[in-house]
Amino acid sequence: YLVGGGQNHSNISGGGGQNHSNISGGGGSEPHVQGYKSQNKFLNKEILELTILLRNAESRERSLEVKYVALEAKLCQVESKYLVLLQDLKSPVCSSSEQSPAREVISRLLEDALDNTDPAEHAVFKPHPVSEYDVFGFRTVPEEDDEEEKLVAKVRALDLRSLSLTDPEVxxxxxxxxxxxxxxxxxxxxxxxxxxxxxxxxxxxxxSKVWRWCISYHTRMFRDNLAPNYYETLLGVARDKPNPASKQIELDLLRTLPNNKHYSSPGADGIQKLRNVLLAFSWRNPDIGYCQGLNRLAAIALLYLDQEDAFWCLITIVEVFMPQDYYTKTLLGSQVDQRVFKDLLSEKLPRLHAHFDLYKVDSSLITFNWFLVLFVDSVNSDLLFKIWDAFLYEGPKIIFRFALALFKYKEEEFLKLQDSMAIFKYLRYFTITILDWRKLMSIAFVDMNPFPLRQIQNRRTFHLEKVRLELTELEAIRQTFLRERDTHTDAGPLCSDDEEDN
Structure with missing residues (x-):
């Protein structure tokens, strides 16, 4: 088409030139107009044909992309099952005979599954390569030498990859x-x-853009009355003056997210930023100073935000979203939320709540940390950031929704466990096995409805009074004990019964 078009163009151009000379000579206007009409018709036809070709090519390209993604997802699923099968077969097959030929085959398969640095070196089929770190900087496969743990981590990474390829992300x-x-x-x-x-x-x-908008929306009541360089000024003061929180901050920097490359070493790019954010926050909030948990919140924020926005993200969580005394030494607000959550668990998941009561399992041993650090290190990273997306928009109600959804997701597995130790063991790791974020989102935002914020606020008020009363009673007992101890001390040194008899 393009070659033919070029030939016709030169013919038309020649005709056009001849007509031009006619026109300049004062005649031939009719042939001139007809020539341009013919040219327009031809070019329009060319454009239509090329448009159809382009659309067909784009359609074929989209179709091929869909097929490619589907095949890659299927490959990940097959390789995930391959690794699981390999792990299951390893012990039974090899245990029959130390010199069995199957032992060598299984060993080679296992070696290939764990080490895919250079596929050309091995004749055995190479599994889909799993990146050492995910897009957020979290390590996907543990550094330990435990082969079983590495295989489990690889299976999880492949399953996540498969889900990401088949979900409606596009x-x-x-x-x-x-x-x-x-x-x-x-x-x-x-x-x-x-x-x-x-x-x-x-x-x-x-x-990054959406989080910045959410944080700006929630903190504008503070920021409108502050100087534009408020954060830098605050950080400068916090650095120059003695800060009682700085010692604990330094101790916790490398403990924050050791499985994330941005915080894994003293020279990692996130450590200094994290230090600055926590120092500035501690100076702004002397009643809190620094509480373990704030470091993880700030570290997650810094993965998408600069220092100043991460600082305001921390303000959003601590000063806007969470109740008072959530991160103080008493953790009063955190204690209250655990009682509110148990009420909701008994209402939304009565069978599971009764099961925990029967075996005297206290779910708050796990959920307390969920609420304090917003599921950091409790769920896989992709799911974590989706929870944070909704949280930064809607606020703390999201934590209750997802805490309930996580238990609902694995409710049947919990009900099968008939031993308190088995339940507690499963509690410690079950969230990492949850990979299908679409299913979890559906549970959180559909199955958990209705979910009125007023109900949570009323429960918080009710339990806050109860916790304060209990703390007052404990303080009274403590004071009585101290008075009695001081009385015994004044009466003389304490001695044993044998000493008194002598």
Whole structure:
């Protein structure tokens, strides 16, 4: 088509040149017009044909991309099952004979599964390569030499990869692109459309922008009355003056997210930023100073935000979202939320609540940390950031929704366990086995409804009075004990019964 078009163009050009000379000579206007009409018809036909070809090519390309993604997802699923099968076969097959030929085969398969640095070196089929770190910087496979743990981690990584390839991320991404393009010349506003998008998860490429808007929205009541350089000024003061929180901050820096490359060593790029954010926050909030847990919140925020925005993210969580005394030494607000959660667990999941009561299992031993650090180190990283997306938009009600959803997701597995030690052991790791974020989101935002915020606020008020009363009673007992101890001390040194008899 293009070659033919070029030939016709030169013919037309020649005709056009001849007509031009006619026109300049004062005649031939009719042939001139007819020539251009013919040229337009031809070019329009060319454009239509090329458009059809382009559309067909784009359609075939999209179709091939869909097939490729589906095949890659299937490959991940097959390789995941291959690794599981390999782990199951390893002991039974090899135990029959130390010199069995199967032992060598299984060993080679196991070696290949764990080491895929250079596929050309091995004749055995190589599994799908699993990156050492995920997109957020978290280590996907443990550093330990335990082969079983490495295999389990690889299986989980492959399953996550498979889910990411088969989920509706593309349609979600298109919806976000359309929404953000519509707000290009105006600020984002709270609305049902944005709420639905936040609940579906923010694409990685847009998360920094969306989180900044959420934080700005929730903290504008503070920031409107402060100087633009408030954070830098605060940080400068915190560095120059003695800070009682600085010692504990230094101790906790490398303990924050040791499985994330941005915080895994003293020279990692996130350590100094984390130090600055925590120091500035401790100076702004002397009643809190520093509480273990704040380091993890700030570290997660810094993965998508600069220092100043991460500082305001911490303000959003501690001063806007969470009740008073949530991160103080008494952890009063945190204790109250655990009682509220147990009430909700008995209402939303009565069978599981009764099961825990029967075996005297206290779920708060696990859930306390969920609430304090917003599921950091409790769920896989992809799910963690989707929870944070909804949390930064809607607030603390999201924590209750997802805490209940996690238990609902694995309720049947818990009910099968008939021993308190087995239940507690499962409590410690069951959240890491949850990979299907779509199912979890459906449980959290559909199955848990209705979920009125007023109910949570009323329960908080009720339990706050009870906890305060209990703390008052404990303080009275403590004071009585101290008085009695001081009385015995004044009466003379304490001695044993034998000494008294002598």
């Amino acid at each position: 349609s979600v991404g298109v919806k976000w692109e359309n929404y953000l393009s519509s707000t290009m010349n105006r600020d984002m506003v709270h609305c049902p459309e944005l709420k639905a998008l936040m609940r579906s998860g923010v694409p990685h490429v847009h998360r």
